[in-house]
Amino acid sequence: MSTTAAPPAPAPLLRAHVPAPRRVTPARLARVRPLVAALSVLAVAALWETYKWLGPEQGWSLGGTRLLPRTTDLAMPHTWHMVARLFEPVSGATGADVLWLAVLRAGASSFGVALVGWTIGVLVGALLAVAMQRVTLVERAVLPLVVLSQTVPLIALAPLVRSWGARLEVGALEWQPWMSVAVIASYLAFFPVAVGMLRGLQAPDTIHVELMRAYGAGWGATLVRLRLPAAVPHLLPALRLAAANAVVGTVVAEVATGLPGGLGRMILEFANFAASDPPKPWAPIFGAVLLGLVAAGLVALLGRALRRFRRVEVAP
Amino acid sequence: MSAVQEQPASPPTPHPRGAVAVAVQQVSRVFGGRGGDVVALQDVDLTVAAGEFVSLIGPSGCGKSTLLRLVADLDEPTAGTVRVFGRSAREARLARDYGIAFQQAGLLPWRTVRANVELPLALAGTGRAGRRERADELLALVGLADVADRHPDQLSGGMQQRVAIARALAESPSLLLMDEPFGALDEMTREHLQAQLLRICAETRAAVVFVTHSIPEAVFLSDRVVVMSARPGRVRQVVPVTLDRSGATTPGSEPHDDAGDDLRNDAAFFTSVAAVRDALHGGGAAGRGVDVR
Numbered sequence: 230m231s232t233t234a235a236p237p238a239p240a241p242l243l244r245a246h247v248p249a250p251r252r253v254t255p256a257r258l259a260r261v262r263p264l265v266a267a268l269s270v271l272a273v274a275a276l277w278e279t280y281k282w283l284g285p286e287q288g289w290s291l292g293g294t295r296l297l298p299r300t301t302d303l304a305m306p307h308t309w310h311m312v313a314r315l316f317e318p319v320s321g322a323t324g325a326d327v328l329w330l331a332v333l334r335a336g337a338s339s340f341g342v343a344l345v346g347w348t349i350g351v352l353v354g355a356l357l358a359v360a361m362q363r364v365t366l367v368e369r370a371v372l373p374l375v376v377l378s379q380t381v382p383l384i385a386l387a388p389l390v391r392s393w394g395a396r397l398e399v400g401a402l403e404w405q406p407w408m409s410v411a412v413i414a415s416y417l418a419f420f421p422v423a424v425g426m427l428r429g430l431q432a433p434d435t436i437h438v439e440l441m442r443a444y445g446a447g448w449g450a451t452l453v454r455l456r457l458p459a460a461v462p463h464l465l466p467a468l469r470l471a472a473a474n475a476v477v478g479t480v481v482a483e484v485a486t487g488l489p490g491g492l493g494r495m496i497l498e499f500a501n502f503a504a505s506d507p508p509k510p511w512a513p514i515f516g517a518v519l520l521g522l523v524a525a526g527l528v529a530l531l532g533r534a535l536r537r538f539r540r541v542e543v544a545p
Numbered sequence: 546m547s548a549v550q551e552q553p554a555s556p557p558t559p560h561p562r563g564a565v566a567v568a569v570q571q572v573s574r575v576f577g578g579r580g581g582d583v584v585a586l587q588d589v590d591l592t593v594a595a596g597e598f599v600s601l602i603g604p605s606g607c608g609k610s611t612l613l614r615l616v617a618d619l620d621e622p623t624a625g626t627v628r629v630f631g632r633s634a635r636e637a638r639l640a641r642d643y644g645i646a647f648q649q650a651g652l653l654p655w656r657t658v659r660a661n662v663e664l665p666l667a668l669a670g671t672g673r674a675g676r677r678e679r680a681d682e683l684l685a686l687v688g689l690a691d692v693a694d695r696h697p698d699q700l701s702g703g704m705q706q707r708v709a710i711a712r713a714l715a716e717s718p719s720l721l722l723m724d725e726p727f728g729a730l731d732e733m734t735r736e737h738l739q740a741q742l743l744r745i746c747a748e749t750r751a752a753v754v755f756v757t758h759s760i761p762e763a764v765f766l767s768d769r770v771v772v773m774s775a776r777p778g779r780v781r782q783v784v785p786v787t788l789d790r791s792g793a794t795t796p797g798s799e800p801h802d803d804a805g806d807d808l809r810n811d812a813a814f815f816t817s818v819a820a821v822r823d824a825l826h827g828g829g830a831a832g833r834g835v836d837v838r
Binding site for chain 1: 617618619638639640641643645647649651653654655664665667668669696697698
């Protein structure tokens with residue numbers, strides 16, 4: 230069907246010398262991307278300032294429901310005030326850190342916890358997916374539970390995990406409060422991995438599965454040589470979702486369990502300054518955004534490392 | 546070597562093995578479905594000698610692919626026995642007695658051409674150096690040594706199919722199972738690959754079970770053509786083909802297509818094509834397993 234372009238010569242058909250269809254080259258993309266990213270940040274800032282300038286001072290309400298936000302300096306500080314605030318000390322106390330440094334510290338703390346949560350979530354999700362692929366009965370039994378698990382509100386879960394953890398004591402290992410946060414983060418992270426990886430493991434074509442069977446390959450060999458490599462294109466978006474979930478889970482769980490040191494707690498504390506120092510609460514929010522970007526970037530790096538598994542077969 | 550060989554099919558050299566490659570006895574395969582059972586195969590008998598090239602041909606739905614899948618142990622018969630080199634089909638599969646190729650090349654996209662050919666060897670536990678040597682040897686055999694480090698998506702359909710054939714030959718199987726391997730290719734590539742397959746079979750001395758729906762292809766390649774009929778799938782007739790393929794199968798010299806073209810223009814070729822066509826379109830002289838439909 231699609232081979233009409235094949236040359237009529239009986240000699241080896243070296244279509245491979247023809248270069249692949251032109252796409253945007255990775256090098257070019259790498260040059261343009263930072264520019265686009267910077268522009269989009271500026272665009273958001275411009276939108277913010279435009280509304281602040283044009284919007285009604287007290288917002289706009291309809292029957293008691295506020296549909297447009299207030300534009301006072303209290304509700305919407307100028308973007309440049311938010312940025313400038315980052316370079317001032319956290320508080321008036323002598324020897325207080327500069328704000329951006331405090332945010333970065335809190336971000337690093339949250340990042341560590343999120344990374345642990347992500348790793349646990351990915352491992353658990355992958356194991357669940359493999360088990361579901363191996364035994365159809367497990368898939369039927371577990372998959373609905375996996376979906377159901379995500380309907381439990383995080384806020385309800387956090388105190389439970391915390392109190393269970395506090396009762397745990399395995400040998401010399403004592404349960405640390407940050408572990409509860411990591412567990413909650415992993416609870417959010419495992420879900421996309423379990424679902425995405427299951428789809429990936431089931432992705433190989435019948436012909437490939439039958440070929441492995443014809444080679445006398447058992448389930449394990451088929452998993453390693455065929456199913457896992459074939460799962461990579463499905464797994465990468467799942468890992469990205471898991472990273473985002475782990476970050477959100479960490480920040481929310483820090484708030485819910487009251488874990489000090491991280492961005493979640495900082496958001497909570499700085500919210501008290503909304504009236505006296507309006508740009509200040511925005512700092513940890515920027516920190517959370519940065520954290521999400523770093524997490525997504527790391528998964529993108531992982532995707533680059535695995536890019537040979539993202540090749541697709543071209544049918545003859 | 547026993548004194549079994551009296552086949553006129555390949556006069557110059559007798560087959561090295563006297564064994565029977567495939568023995569199918571009274572095999573039936575019924576697929577249970579919602580709209581009742583479908584009889585894909587009924588009471589099929591087939592014997593393929595070692596080194597023999599046998600084609601299965603028939604209308605779609607005649608169960609020729611099903612028969613091949615039973616031999617490969619990718620499916621199990623409802624009744625009857627399938628034996629491959631004296632063992633059950635399952636044992637033969639686990640012992641990697643056969644190589645297999647389908648209509649789609651089925652190459653793993655993330656592996657290079659060489660790594661694809663190495664796959665069956667890796668699964669069999671062959672060492673790295675041995676795998677590489679064998680893969681390069683096979684790629685040279687199918688004329689693809691220069692693309693060994695490319696990926697499948699960089700190859701044409703014909704080249705992909707040749708890689709699949711090299712892969713099927715990886716463990717030097719004494720039996721090759723091929724399910725319309727050239728079905729998706731254009732005519733020129735197809736004839737070229739047929740000539741190459743003949744040469745490879747002459748060199749490796751493997752028995753071949755070859756499913757096709759092309760009469761000239763079956764005649765060109767086969768020692769015997771098994772003509773099947775549909776609903777229920779049965780062997781209607783077995784047409785022996787006697788062509789002098791010595792020209793087309795001489796190893797060594799480069800393009801074999803000329804010899805293949807000579808063969809295709811041979812009078813015996815046309816006679817056999819006519820015989821197979823007769824058998825396909827009802828009746829046939831030696832009415833075996835006469836079909837009433």
